Amino acid sequence: MNGSELAKAVIDGVLTGGVYALMAAGLTLIFGVMEIINIAQGVMVILGAYLSYTLQVHAGIDPFLGLFITIPVMFLIGVAIEWGFIRRLATRDRTALSILATFAVAIVIEGLLTQFYSADLRTIDAWYVDRSWHVLGFYLPYIYLFGFALAVVLLGALYLFVYRTRTGYSIRASMQNRTGAELIGIDINRVSAITFGIGSAATAAGGMVYGATNTFNPDSGYDLISRLLVIVVLGGLGSIGGALVAAVLALVIEDVTAVLWSPVWSSTMFFAVLVLVLLFRPTGLFGQRAVRAQ
Amino acid sequence: MSTRRALTCSLSTLTTLALIGLCGACSSSGGGGSTTGPIKIGISLSLTGDFSADGLAFQQGYELWAKAVNASGGILGRQVSLDIVNDASSPVQVATNYQKLISVDHVDLVFGPFSTSLTEASSQVVARYGYAFVEGAGGGPSVFTRGLHDVFDVSLPVANNLVSFAKWIAAMPASSRPATAAYATEDDPFTAPQLQIARGILEKAGVRTVYNQTYPSETTDYGPIATGMISAKADIVLVGTLLPDVTAFIKQFVQQNYNPEAQIATAGPDQGSQFIQNVGANHTQGIMVPNEWYPTDPAPGNAAMVAAYLAKYGGTAQDISADVAEAYSVGEVTAQAVTADGNLNQTQLVAELHKGTFQTVQGPAAFDSTGQNVKAFAYIFQWQNGALVPFSPNAAQTLEPVAPATAPIIFPKPAW
Numbered sequence: 001m002n003g004s005e006l007a008k009a010v011i012d013g014v015l016t017g018g019v020y021a022l023m024a025a026g027l028t029l030i031f032g033v034m035e036i037i038n039i040a041q042g043v044m045v046i047l048g049a050y051l052s053y054t055l056q057v058h059a060g061i062d063p064f065l066g067l068f069i070t071i072p073v074m075f076l077i078g079v080a081i082e083w084g085f086i087r088r089l090a091t092r093d094r095t096a097l098s099i100l101a102t103f104a105v106a107i108v109i110e111g112l113l114t115q116f117y118s119a120d121l122r123t124i125d126a127w128y129v130d131r132s133w134h135v136l137g138f139y140l141p142y143i144y145l146f147g148f149a150l151a152v153v154l155l156g157a158l159y160l161f162v163y164r165t166r167t168g169y170s171i172r173a174s175m176q177n178r179t180g181a182e183l184i185g186i187d188i189n190r191v192s193a194i195t196f197g198i199g200s201a202a203t204a205a206g207g208m209v210y211g212a213t214n215t216f217n218p219d220s221g222y223d224l225i226s227r228l229l230v231i232v233v234l235g236g237l238g239s240i241g242g243a244l245v246a247a248v249l250a251l252v253i254e255d256v257t258a259v260l261w262s263p264v265w266s267s268t269m270f271f272a273v274l275v276l277v278l279l280f281r282p283t284g285l286f287g288q289r290a291v292r293a294q
Numbered sequence: 295m296s297t298r299r300a301l302t303c304s305l306s307t308l309t310t311l312a313l314i315g316l317c318g319a320c321s322s323s324g325g326g327g328s329t330t331g332p333i334k335i336g337i338s339l340s341l342t343g344d345f346s347a348d349g350l351a352f353q354q355g356y357e358l359w360a361k362a363v364n365a366s367g368g369i370l371g372r373q374v375s376l377d378i379v380n381d382a383s384s385p386v387q388v389a390t391n392y393q394k395l396i397s398v399d400h401v402d403l404v405f406g407p408f409s410t411s412l413t414e415a416s417s418q419v420v421a422r423y424g425y426a427f428v429e430g431a432g433g434g435p436s437v438f439t440r441g442l443h444d445v446f447d448v449s450l451p452v453a454n455n456l457v458s459f460a461k462w463i464a465a466m467p468a469s470s471r472p473a474t475a476a477y478a479t480e481d482d483p484f485t486a487p488q489l490q491i492a493r494g495i496l497e498k499a500g501v502r503t504v505y506n507q508t509y510p511s512e513t514t515d516y517g518p519i520a521t522g523m524i525s526a527k528a529d530i531v532l533v534g535t536l537l538p539d540v541t542a543f544i545k546q547f548v549q550q551n552y553n554p555e556a557q558i559a560t561a562g563p564d565q566g567s568q569f570i571q572n573v574g575a576n577h578t579q580g581i582m583v584p585n586e587w588y589p590t591d592p593a594p595g596n597a598a599m600v601a602a603y604l605a606k607y608g609g610t611a612q613d614i615s616a617d618v619a620e621a622y623s624v625g626e627v628t629a630q631a632v633t634a635d636g637n638l639n640q641t642q643l644v645a646e647l648h649k650g651t652f653q654t655v656q657g658p659a660a661f662d663s664t665g666q667n668v669k670a671f672a673y674i675f676q677w678q679n680g681a682l683v684p685f686s687p688n689a690a691q692t693l694e695p696v697a698p699a700t701a702p703i704i705f706p707k708p709a710w
Contacts, residue, residue: 002525004525005521005522005525008521008525009517009518009521012517012518012521016515016517110342114342118350119341119342119346119347119349119350120346120347120350120568121346121347121537121538121541121568121572122571122572123541123571123572125574129545130545130548130549130574130577130710131549132549132550132551134551139549139550139551141546141549141550143549213545214514214538214542215537215538215541215542215572217342217346217347218342219342219343219344219346219382223512223514224514227514251515254515254518255515255517255518258509258518258519258522259518259521259522262507262508263507263508263509263510263513263518263519264481264508264509264510266513266515266518267510
């Protein structure tokens, strides 16, 4: 192990972490507003990957340009899921019931994907997937650079939307006090549908980059969801900034551990950090109180 | 309670116990199916999950065999029907599946799942019911060290898969022999032993190990491992992989312009069109993989199987995964053994499998006391111009192309 190897691990962790932040941001936003845990988020990332794959293979549309189609499509799918499954959950035990409901959604999506695409492994290909930017002795793959830039742009846009628009105010009000927001005239159903739609739309972008950097099949979402849940817990449930910081932190810790020590200990080290953080900050790095103070 | 009533109760209890005992005797001799109608064969396959690429190829192989055997009149004059259930690549589920197939569905025969780890997880359950467990993808050493006498792997014992490759490198003149090697493997009983044996041969020949890592099979971020191999600047790379991880490694090597002189993977490059689609056709040249079967293998029945595959699934012969042949061979061996016995008695079937020699599309099969196929032979395959070309070692350990191929092995591997 040398210094450049360590530096490369940090760079890889930051770049990959940005992509995971994109996937986790939707999950944390949905929890913050709706107080539900969307177990289907991982499978929806894979659905996003399949949409990009389909546009590229069958219509020749570049995966990044294809986001202009897949993001609205995933938004509409999210709105439909909220209307069809989430809105109907009883207010009492809503969080617990949401786990079952969204798990059912995940199984349905996985089944449909298997029916349409089979369980074969696929990957998204484009000129920037195999090429790198050679700078200061490092080869930085364009797909990771573009993916990180996309994550920064989309997370920034999401932040502006939540903190600088009227709908965003409604969303934040719902995050702070769902009942109170309803009392002051905010249409909670509309806010919930928009939030779930945004959370799903984020998976289109995350899924595209994930699909270009990994092989995937309909089952791949289950590998993702456990990692995404851990990221949002570390970042603080409901915090978009927390998701970004936690995702980058998680991937840097894992990559550096793999280089310094062994890949076997990567996850262990990350969970050790998670436990330590939760011991001192039970709400995560940017938990609910911190969010409300923003 | 009156004496009469007590006597009735006692008799009922004794009768029940006797019936349970009889049932137990039935199940311990194996073969819970009926004696008429189709022969039911229970199979658990990884139709989803980490092993799904291989599991689906296995399904194709089993179904092609069933179609072929039914077209030729079946086994013992009875048609065969496959009862395939999904284990989602889970060691827990695969054990449950076989338990249900045998004890609830009462299948007549069972065929093995995909992978060493799932064979290991289910073999104990199958042994408990006295069934013969013929399988095609459980070739890791751990399957054969459990003291079971009813497991039969029709394919190559995998521990020696990379020996031909390692001996080829070791036999090179010192001036052209690679000086360093990098090893990375999943923590899996199929992959890890292969690298361990190859590393021993190479180190003995003076090929220095500059990177050696084992990673958990649930790893999804292969970046640090690839970076480690790249930073070590190894001359040759040996990876213990399946399709997802070998794809990730090749992508990372391409992105970082790392060109080892030789690169071999335990599995993944043998996945035909799926491998090409995932890494890109222009990145396959020179990649190597060990295996037992190739589409033009002159083994009896192979040409017919390849033709049947192409008729059903289309594509080219190069698209056919070696898994298809492994599964097909399971059916062939079982059918020959059952036919030799003349019945479906599992005890007789196990005995026949231990003593017989069988013909398969992969070549001949005969089993030692642990169930390993002692007739199997490992070819080394290399991707050359979009085709997977088989090579076998000659007396000098040099890898020679297997006829009808004539092109020599590509070494060093060309740049990406």
